[in-house]
Amino acid sequence: MKAEQIRNLKTFDPAEYLNTDEAIAAFLEDAIESGDNRVFQEALSIAARARGMAEIAKAAGLGRESLYKALRPDANPRFDTVQRVLAALGVRLSVSAAP
Template identity: 70%
Template sequence: MSKLKTLPFDPADYLQDDVAIAAYLTEALAAGDAGHFQEALGTVARARGMGGIAETSGLGRESLYKALRPNAHPRFDTVQRVLLALGVHLTVQAHARSAVPD
């Protein structure tokens, strides 16, 4: 009997176009966990190529890796620059029910 060989799953292998990237990041953001979104952002940056994202965003490659590592707390400006380099942006919309009383 032969052993079944498995490979680790890497979502970066499947993020091949802007629509997939936007959907992936939207779902990660909707989870409401900043760490999960940050990990997803790092995955997308790897899928697109860290060197190119670093250059386009104006961040150093090492700074980009540090900002997107687990348990890092990147500045919002850094996140915005990475999103811009990826060709996506955040959108804010109201919840179905408003948190503000009438």
Template identity: 55%
Template sequence: MKKKIKVSDLPRFDAAAYLDDEKAIAAYLTDILEAGDGALLASALGDIARARGMTEIAGKAGVTREALYKALRPGSAPRFDTIAQVCAALGVRLVAEPMAAAGGRRDRKAA
């Protein structure tokens, strides 16, 4: 019989450890944005800020380190201007792309 592993015995996953370059950060944010969850976006930006250095990002965003931790903690609902400031401090931008029309049709202008 195999030994059972308790979930509580597993190491806690930290995405920040894997966000070591711009491509990884962009891919991570793209996946998070597709989920459409604002609190998840805030938490992901917190992961990226921790990977880059929370104190440095807070300074660039014009907020205190404590306020940045509070705004980007899991389950938070930061204001859009806070998200925009953090994105600018991280050197990333959120980009809108057209979604495919219902039934897979594309906009006539794009064709």
């Protein structure tokens, strides 16, 4: 590729493809199966951004800034905050026996 073509490439944003509850659930499931908390937290942030941070914050009973702080890469959100965000996204966690 030529340098000009590279400059004109659009940055990939997974949030653009998370337009259904099922897509969000699959995206988050893959992230949690990675076993890396940071991967899951980033995926949760992307899913919230896909739906709209203000909308998710309101549905989760959080301030928009509080949601941004809870989902930033260096944060350690409380479990109840994660649960509230998941509920606001229209998904839920489930537990099963490990293979």
